[in-house]
Amino acid sequence: MDGAGLLACYERMAVIRRTEKAAHDLFLQGLVKGTTHLAAGQEAIAVGASAALRPDDYVFATYRGHHHALARGATPEECLAELMSRATGLCKAKGGSMHLTKAATGMLGSYAIVGSHLPMAVGAAWSARLRGTEQLAVAFFGDGATNIGAFHESLNLAAVWKLPVLFVCENNLYMEYTPIADVTAVPRPAADRAPAHGIPGEVVDGNDVVAVEEAVGRLARRARAGDGPAVLEAETYRHFGHSRADPATYRPAEEVERWLKHDPLDLARGRLAERGVGEETVAEADERARAVVERAVEAAKAAPPPDPREALTDVWADGGAAWRT
Amino acid sequence: MADVITYRDAVAEGIAREMRRDTSVVCLGEDIGVAGGVFKTTTGLHEEFGPERVWDTPISEQAIVGAAMGAAMTGMRPVVEIMFSDFLACCWDYLANEIPKVRYMTGGQVTVPLVVRTANGGGLGFGAQHSQATENWTLTVPGLKIAAPATPADVIGMLAAAIRSDDPVVFFEHKGLLATKGPPPPPDHLVELGRAAVVREGGDVTLVALASMVPLALRAADVLAGEGIDAEVVDLRCLVPLDAATVLDSLRKTSRLLTVEENPYQGGWGATVVSIVADEGFGLLDAPVRRVAGECVPLPFADVLEEQVIPTVDKVVTEVRRLAAY
Numbered sequence A: 001m002d003g004a005g006l007l008a009c010y011e012r013m014a015v016i017r018r019t020e021k022a023a024h025d026l027f028l029q030g031l032v033k034g035t036t037h038l039a040a041g042q043e044a045i046a047v048g049a050s051a052a053l054r055p056d057d058y059v060f061a062t063y064r065g066h067h068h069a070l071a072r073g074a075t076p077e078e079c080l081a082e083l084m085s086r087a088t089g090l091c092k093a094k095g096g097s098m099h100l101t102k103a104a105t106g107m108l109g110s111y112a113i114v115g116s117h118l119p120m121a122v123g124a125a126w127s128a129r130l131r132g133t134e135q136l137a138v139a140f141f142g143d144g145a146t147n148i149g150a151f152h153e154s155l156n157l158a159a160v161w162k163l164p165v166l167f168v169c170e171n172n173l174y175m176e177y178t179p180i181a182d183v184t185a186v187p188r189p190a191a192d193r194a195p196a197h198g199i200p201g202e203v204v205d206g207n208d209v210v211a212v213e214e215a216v217g218r219l220a221r222r223a224r225a226g227d228g229p230a231v232l233e234a235e236t237y238r239h240f241g242h243s244r245a246d247p248a249t250y251r252p253a254e255e256v257e258r259w260l261k262h263d264p265l266d267l268a269r270g271r272l273a274e275r276g277v278g279e280e281t282v283a284e285a286d287e288r289a290r291a292v293v294e295r296a297v298e299a300a301k302a303a304p305p306p307d308p309r310e311a312l313t314d315v316w317a318d319g320g321a322a323w324r325t
Numbered sequence B: 001m002a003d004v005i006t007y008r009d010a011v012a013e014g015i016a017r018e019m020r021r022d023t024s025v026v027c028l029g030e031d032i033g034v035a036g037g038v039f040k041t042t043t044g045l046h047e048e049f050g051p052e053r054v055w056d057t058p059i060s061e062q063a064i065v066g067a068a069m070g071a072a073m074t075g076m077r078p079v080v081e082i083m084f085s086d087f088l089a090c091c092w093d094y095l096a097n098e099i100p101k102v103r104y105m106t107g108g109q110v111t112v113p114l115v116v117r118t119a120n121g122g123g124l125g126f127g128a129q130h131s132q133a134t135e136n137w138t139l140t141v142p143g144l145k146i147a148a149p150a151t152p153a154d155v156i157g158m159l160a161a162a163i164r165s166d167d168p169v170v171f172f173e174h175k176g177l178l179a180t181k182g183p184p185p186p187p188d189h190l191v192e193l194g195r196a197a198v199v200r201e202g203g204d205v206t207l208v209a210l211a212s213m214v215p216l217a218l219r220a221a222d223v224l225a226g227e228g229i230d231a232e233v234v235d236l237r238c239l240v241p242l243d244a245a246t247v248l249d250s251l252r253k254t255s256r257l258l259t260v261e262e263n264p265y266q267g268g269w270g271a272t273v274v275s276i277v278a279d280e281g282f283g284l285l286d287a288p289v290r291r292v293a294g295e296c297v298p299l300p301f302a303d304v305l306e307e308q309v310i311p312t313v314d315k316v317v318t319e320v321r322r323l324a325a326y
């Protein structure tokens, strides 16, 4: 990745980090109801992968999916408006934090049933192959999802049908509150199981946007060439607890400290310096990110609530909800 | 084409007609390719359309339906076979949480035009885990259309409507009807989803039935005719969309209602029909409404036991006599 590409990635990560911070603050102000699962700390996976993908590739994410939506073309304003139940929200305020979706840019949804979207990504890859488009499908999921049956069914089906799909595991060491190692018989929950299904399983530093971009790029080229699916296990760490209610006191202090020192934004800044991108240029990117998110917060706050009549639309393809003729 | 077609062959014929007119229609399921399906309902498709349109899958119900969903979201029209309807429980997440919710929760961004076909119901001695009538499971899920044809012509016409539908449709093919025969429908035959059929006209009582309960209700109507009771039989054909208007119209003539359901009484579709009638057609009634439905037990193996728990002609006749005498 050259300096310009990395700077763009950095700015995107900065936008995501600030959007997550805004989501956190808005929740504390009572403006976001329900819960959120913040991805602060995991930005490099979404951004690095997106940098390696084509604009028409398909992406499927989980309830911890703010970063994927933002990396794949959703604006901070659309996302925050969705979280704040505004009419201008990405999903007209019918989805919420756990279901950010922007189909027009290939962000085909965030699914809150753990692991449920892996077969969908397989199907999207199958469809791409049937239509001869050379599109790729990517499923992002947590380490916890690797113990769900759909994970194994998906890997096998993708392998036997040799489909262009990438399974990208964001291993943040914890499923919800339980360390993944306590409930999984192999050390690398995703990568170790891939060979059992006849597909390659790789591990990457998920906090290094350059490393993620390289790994995804390589596996994507392979898949597009017809060599089939792959599993990429990206090691990372979430800065916050599992969800809003979780102070994450179960995590050892040294572990938290070690990972906070290995922050994706810091790492990218170091890499920018290596590429001769000056501190001022980086500061300008930070400033743009700050301004974008600030404006997004104000715009989302000012947006109207949804029309109550929207509750009875969008069940069927005709736009309505009528179940009787 | 021959002048009769079996229900079983009508399934393959219905799919083939759609595959010929639309290249985005693809099939997937266990043993559906060269083998032609365990019920031989996909015979000839692999031969005609090849392995790029008719895909054999591993025994992975979640991956089968989940992949069909992903394909449907991205431009294909998959037709899925789930071998026995009891196995819908193995991919229930997709039917209950994913397929029917995604359009709504994305604010209308994503449409899932797929058909999940499955062999439903008892009568063949397959035991409790291969015999359940499960259409009532899907009835509890907003966002699924539910079709259950009773004749070969309806199989073809409703498959056409289901495959062309931009909404997800669960398509129940009744195992007990597979060998039944009927006239083949003309080319381009289409039966709009949500249109019930009055399959026997009568003035004394309305029998509302679905799938294999339709011929059963017709046999009961024949018995009743011998006793001077003139039953009208309505084949609902679809549970969603539900054609309540045809039921209410029939009641305007007959004033008496009996639903005939194979599924267990508890939570069966008849309860929805009856509740609509109680709400909107109370004034039309001259007698209480009644439901003949399955008992709330798993389906037993032996015929003599099964007869105790699913509707029979005798049970229907007995209930109608009571209604007529009310």
Ligand SMILES: Cc1ncc(C[n+]2csc(CCOP(=O)(O)OP(=O)(O)O)c2C)c(N)n1
Pocket (backbone or CB within 6 Å): A064, A112, A113, A114, A141, A142, A143, A144, A145, A146, A170, A172, A174, A175, A176, A242
């Ligand atoms: C099928 C299912 N079971 C349980 C849950 C509750 N749940 C939500 S998130 C979660 C942990 C998932 O962990 P992981 O896959 O590692 O993802 P992460 O939260 O770390 O991103 C659980 C158990 C769920 N949403 N779906």
